[in-house]
Amino acid sequence: MKTPDNIIHLKALGTVVSNLRDAMRHFVQRRLREQNIDLTFEMLQVINTLSEKGEINQQEIANLLNKDKTSITYLLDNLSKRGLVRRVEDPGDRRNKIIHLTEAGHKITDLLAPIVEELHEKASKGLSVDYLKNVTKSLQVIQGNLELE
Template sequence: MDAVKNLVENMQMLSLNVRHYFQKRFAALELDVTYEMVRVLLILSKQKYMNQQQIADVTFKNKASLTSLIDNLQKRGLVVRNEDSADRRNKIITLTAKGRELVGVVQPIFDEMFDLLYKDVTAEELKVMNRVIAKMNRVIE
């Protein structure tokens, strides 16, 4: 029981440390964005466009908090929100040129952080951790 508790606490601490790492790096570059905003930008950079529900599904955010996040991205000129011609209730989100430029700035920061995390961990250790965490997620769902 203590081992599981320690694992969950370590995962929470890692998540917090990752967010702090990015916030420090973004602040040092004087970027007016949060970790959550950048996650959405990076997700959009891998797709031509997505609707808000698709982004919510990928980020594990509810639609209301995602709406606020997208509003902030739109105010900064990083994304545009357009009506879906197939379903007017849906909004299609796409990166602007400014958004793509910012992705070019932050992607190396993400790559660097993941390289740093991988430095003292073997591929086998990662496979085991991923299997264990996936198993725990299936049980708790």
């Protein structure tokens, strides 16, 4: 039985998306090492999320980064030890903690912004805005198809 072309291409797409994520992670980690910034790619994701969204709880961070709450706890513990984030009790629900960037956390975003900008510039080189919009929409459809169940 012959495999339909869309299945063949979807398998290739899955491989490319996985390899792209790895390449992005390696690019960022290389730049962080070059600048002696003691953070991992995942820590950078948390810091960027807090920088963009402001003060949010741990579950919201987990949802936005598509990670489990335990992984986020570990990342927040490490970021807290580095003095980059702090947890504050949620006045509306004492079981929740609201996560804040500290002053040092805000300062490090200034160091991280050029790395993220360079990543985006390099990754999008030679690609039109329309093309990127179409690829993004296609990937969102695929993601939505998988989340329906």
